[in-house]
Amino acid sequence: MKTLKSIILGLALIIVCGVAKANVTNEGEYLTKNYAINTYVDAITRGKIQGFNDVIDQEAKFTMLRGKKVLSFTKGEIMESVKVNKNVEQQCTTSTTIVESNSDLAVVKVDMQFDGFVRSNYVTIANTGKGWKITNVYSVFK
Template sequence: MKTLKLIISGIALLIVCNTAKADIYEDGENLTRTYAINTYVDAVTRGKLQGLNDVVDQNAKFSLLSGKKILSYTRDQVFESLRLIKNIEEDCTTSTSIMESNNDIAVVKVDMQFDKFVRSNYVTIANTGKGWKITNVYSVFKQL
């Protein structure tokens, strides 16, 4: 009987948690600029991918300046590479600064400082009507 109560309690808790999570992003009401940037930073610096799918637009573009060559990646390619480093924390110091912001769009610079270089990510987020979503990320590396 005690085991049955424990199982029923566990199932009820699971249902409540899943229902609460489903309501959080209904119509993008809680997909704020801050949430989008924090989710992106958690993914690229700490390997925490939870919520990333919600904040990256389906048509997002990812570019990387490598020397004098620009490399472009799709959303799926970036997600696949992030899955490879899931739950791995980068050994860097991260800072963010708002470059431009209004009611419709914002550009946020995310600097990841490693021992010998800095990776600067210029992240564009837009108010899509379904919450704030990342639409473009442009990464540049600078040797120290």
């Protein structure tokens, strides 16, 4: 009887471990197009930065056109800016439009409508082999 209880307990333990391990994914599997763009919108408009670092490629470029002046930023500079604005929700209405999409690349326009102006972000995301990541963001203020 003691042996039977040990065998049943051992089988139960193996089943529990197998079920728990079933949810583990390979690196990049969660980095889909939708996840990348939704994480970007959450970080920029709502200050929710969880996962933001993961969806930005190490060599990503961020460019803003303000009037006739072009400002450029690195991933590190954008991460610092987003961390400063953590949990700060922008007072704007946000909409997204897919400009182009295929199996390797997507360009998504993210419009942020504030009182008196619109910030349009053209976000390029690419299939990097380790998931979809943001490689370029070009922002225009109107």
